[in-house]
Amino acid sequence: MKSTDTRKPYSGTTRSLVIAIDVGTTFSGVSYAILEPGEVPKIHGVTRFPGQEHVAGNSKIQSIMYYDRAGKLVAAGAEADNGSVLALAEDEGWIKAELFKLRLRPITMKLKMNGLRLSALPKNKTAVDVFGDFLGYLYRCTRTFFIDTHANGKALWQAVEHNIQFVLSHPNGWEGAQQTKMRRAAAYGGLIPDTDEGRSRIRFVTEGEASLHACVLNGLAADVLSNAKNASSHGFLIADAGGGTLDISSYAIRATHPLVIEEIAPPDCIFAGSVFVSRRAREFLAEKLRASKYGTEDSVDHIIKRFDEKTKRLFRDKNDLQWIPFGSPFDKDPTVGIRQGQLKLTGAEVAEFFEPSIQAAVAAIKAQIDSATVPIRSVWLVGGFAASPWLFTQLQERLAVYQVSVSRPDTQTSKAVADGAIGFYCDHHVNARMSKFMYGVEYLREYNGDDPDHVTRKHRLCELPSGPKLLPDAFDCILARSVKVKESTVFTRKYCTELTSLKLLSVFEVEIWCYRGGNTVPLWINRTAEDFGTLCVVRADLSPLEGSAEPKSGRNGKTYWTIVFSVEIHFGLTEFKARIKWVDNVSSSSSLRGYDIDLEYYLGENKIVSLPVGIITVV
Known part of the structure; x- marks a missing residue:
């Protein structure tokens, strides 16, 4: 099967433009496609950025920016790394923004920085603002590249710019709250207007799924299907090793014409990217050079930069001496292994910088293999960190015991996510995904005096207006973990609530809870445990029911x-959705009505406090 056999013609009726932006922890990239009705879209990469015009065909840009003391963006990308800007930054006291993507991480994902902290945010800027500034910079670069590259580019851009579709990629571990922030950042950066119409032009895809589509574009389907007999019975794993995260996703091919792929294990995401190798190296060198004239913070920063560019990227054998070329032939300090401008390290020392990331990667891949619903026989390593010979060979050696082969595409792996995000938008090969966590609501459980667990909670008993005594904080699971969900699948549960005031109907809301603690359904919600968290609050105006609700006399x-109402969860898309449904008996013919909620509009940085709407019980 050729990669062109998997591509689908654009089904729209008018010309359009889709832009995929992959903001990475250390490097970023942009791809786009002009969508012509009836034609298979061709994917283009932005290969020229300000400050690196001399590098032909470079499709990635550093994820760094400089702000002046007032908080104004003054340089970004390659321009933020040239000598004149660095000198100005030092003279003017500019603030460097780097690794800012890590600030958007979910609080449940712990970040180990080996004692180092993320740099301070610029004045009057939030993490969303900084992310938005960089999105805006990449968008402007894309516009310039598009106009300069295509025939009649300016007229073409003007014809589509008010309806450009955007695909933003994010780590597998990001959730609705992170999608909310990224959508706000896109509006802040000028990609879209801050309106419902504007926000609807933003799509999200996990870096794992984007990498899958990139591999399909590069012939993965042909490789997997070369043994047609095992194509559907064996799975494959995509490991996207980037600057910050390692995103792990597992799939199996279910059909070939058209190509249909299903997720076979809940995706995973760990902080084991290349930036942590550099952090460990910096910590080691800061101590090693502490008594040397090369031990100043600026000197160590410079040496680590050269380590990133040369030593880390080329390291392949822990038995060979390693050198970090950082200075002139006159730079020397034999006491710390510096001579002729090079710092000597043993291969074993450099291997130790990689070791925690490699161990974490092997453990996460092994866990994914164990949880997959079909046997996994191959791992495809993509992403910028995949270019490391040491990471690649170590994964090959350590995963061989599980009868798993490790390969990597021979094309440029660092642009896989941006290209794959376009493939996701246009071709949409994945039609079923696995639920990562457990989702449900709180309800009231009937009190059982013979149950010791109930007795310990007796002080929290509450009484319904109708009479029964019940316990709060009971967890009712609507969608369990590791369930295969097709995009059309809806998970629903029916509930009832007793209200003592019909005025509460206009502000009716239900809290959706997420449990991250495993596959066993918990009986109770522990509001202080990290395993539990509010995913969203679904709001609905049920005031139309006021006329048909019959009053009852309680105790x-x-x-x-x-x-009586239902809570629905739509999980099969890359964005989680939930809604409330109810039966409206006011109209002459009863109809099921719903209130759709896109979680990204309600999940923000501030916790939403639920209003007291009554008591939920399971029907």
Whole structure:
């Protein structure tokens, strides 16, 4: 099967443009496609950025920026790394923004920086603002490249610019809250207007799934299907090793014409990228050079930069001496292994910088293999860190015991995510995904005096207006972990609530909980545990039901109303959705009505506090 056999013609009726932006921890890239009705889209990469015009065909740019003291962006990308800008930055006291993507990580993903901290944010800037500034910079670079590269480029851009579709990639571990921030950043950076229409032009794809589509574009399908007998019975794993994260996703091919792929294990994401190799090297060298004139912070920064460019990238044998070329022939300090401008390290020392990331990668891949629903026989290593010979050979050796082969595409792996994000938008090969966590709601469980667990919670008993005594904080699972979900699948549960005031109908809301603690359904919600978190609050205006709700007389003569509704979860897309459904008996013919919620509009940095809407019980 050739890669062209997997491509689908664009089904739209008018010309359009889709831009995929991959903001990486250390490097970023942009790809785009002009969508012509009935034609298979051709993927283009932005290969010229300001400050690196001399590098032909370079499709990635450093994820760094400089801000002046007032918080104004003054340089970004390659321009932020040239000598004149570095001198100005030092003279003017500019603030360097780097590794800013890590600030968007979920709080449940712990970041080990070996004692080093992320640099301070520029004045009057939030993490979302900084991310938005970089998105805006990449967007402007793309516009310039597009206009300069295509015939009649300016007119073509003007014809499509108000309806450009964007695909933003993010690590597998990012959730709705991170998608919210990225969408706000896109508006801040000027990619879209801050309106419902503008926000609808942003799509998201995980870096793992984008990498899968990139591999398909580069012939992965042909390799996997070369043994047609095992094509559907064996799975394959995509390991996207980038600057910050290692994103792991597992798939199996279910059909070939058209190509249909299913996820076969919940995707994983760990902090084991190349930046942590550099952090460990910096910590080691800071101590090694502490008593040397080369031990100043600026000197160590310079040496580490050269380590990144040469030593780390080329390292392949722990038995060979390693050199970091950083200075002139006159730079020497024999006491710390510096001579002729080069710092000597043993191969074993350099291997130790890699070791925690390699161990974490092997453990995560092994866990993925164990949880997959079909046997995994091959691992495809992509991403910028995949270019490391040491990482590649170590994964090959250590995973061989599991009868797993490790390969990497012979094309440029660092641009895989941006290209694959376009492939995701246009071809959409994945039609089923695995739920990463467990999702449900809180409800009231009937009290059982013979259950010791219930007795310990007796002090929290509450009484419904209708009379029963129930315990709060019970967890009702709507969608379990590791469930295969097709895009059309809807998970729904019916509930009822008793209200003592119909005014509460206009602000009706249900909290969706996420449990990250494994496959066993917990009986109770532990609000202080890291395993539990509020995923979103689904809001609906149920005031139309006011006219049809029948009052009832409860204990002590208090009036109450019973409302029956359903909570639906749509999980099969790359964006989680939830909604409330209810039956409206006011109209002459009863109809099921719903209130759609895109989580990204409600998941922000501030926790949403649920209003007291009544009591939920399972019907």
